[in-house]
Amino acid sequence: MITGAGTGIGAACARALADDCEALVLVGRRLEKLEAVAAGLADSHAGTVVHCRSVDVSNVAAVQGFFHWAKETLDGVDVLVNNAGSPQPKITGGLEDVATVWESTWRANTLSVVLMTEGLKPLLRRPGGRIITIGSFAGEMGTGSPAYAAAKGALETYAVTLMRELGPEGITSNVVAPGYTQGTELLEGRMTPERHERLVAGIAAGRAGTPEETAGAVAYLASPIAGFINGRVLTVNGGTYLSA
Numbered sequence: 001m002i003t004g005a006g007t008g009i010g011a012a013c014a015r016a017l018a019d020d021c022e023a024l025v026l027v028g029r030r031l032e033k034l035e036a037v038a039a040g041l042a043d044s045h046a047g048t049v050v051h052c053r054s055v056d057v058s059n060v061a062a063v064q065g066f067f068h069w070a071k072e073t074l075d076g077v078d079v080l081v082n083n084a085g086s087p088q089p090k091i092t093g094g095l096e097d098v099a100t101v102w103e104s105t106w107r108a109n110t111l112s113v114v115l116m117t118e119g120l121k122p123l124l125r126r127p128g129g130r131i132i133t134i135g136s137f138a139g140e141m142g143t144g145s146p147a148y149a150a151a152k153g154a155l156e157t158y159a160v161t162l163m164r165e166l167g168p169e170g171i172t173s174n175v176v177a178p179g180y181t182q183g184t185e186l187l188e189g190r191m192t193p194e195r196h197e198r199l200v201a202g203i204a205a206g207r208a209g210t211p212e213e214t215a216g217a218v219a220y221l222a223s224p225i226a227g228f229i230n231g232r233v234l235t236v237n238g239g240t241y242l243s244a
Helices: 008-020 031-044 060-073 095-123 137-141 146-169 193-201 211-222
Strands: 023-028 049-054 079-082 130-134 172-178 233-236
Touching: 008 023, 008 031, 008 079, 008 211, 023 031, 031 049, 049 060, 060 095, 079 095, 079 211, 095 130, 095 146, 130 146, 130 211, 137 146, 137 172, 137 233, 146 172, 172 211, 211 233
Parallel strands: 023 049, 079 130, 130 172, 172 233
Antiparallel strands: none
């Protein structure tokens, strides 16, 4: 099960995980994007069942409706990939605007993960279940937009609390933290050539990452060989050594 599966890292995760699963549940706000990903998988993975569900995972009522469908349809969930999120809007006013922006950013990037994870706990496979959350290098270093960095950083602590709670039941919880990654809607229309050059100059690999490289880390944590990795952050940033 993958949230935010219609584009970017979420879509790449769907393609990477389809190699080793019998069924995928693609979750996102825009059904047409999910169906486009499913159509591509139909060509390359004809034997994989793909469910597409339009859900705003930051909305409690919408998530509750989705859980009702999941309980009626699925016999369990092996892997939950919490990928849905959104960038921080610009703050243009006073404290009221600050509060609005911080609350909306927290809801989109932190609460959405909590709602999906807490609701799906009864369906997670025991033992062997995997919770993999897409964080951000910004959450580790506090770079970029402060509300976004704080919201993503909170996911790392949440993963540890899940490790303590669910680890004895054979379920792991980890975070994959991408660095500067091209090909995502998070940066669409937000990256100037000057900022791109500045960011790349601080990456040992000398380039931005790709959604597929983050998806590769997700696929590893979802695999049986990663069963002893729990409560950790796996950073995928090409060796970022400078703040920018």
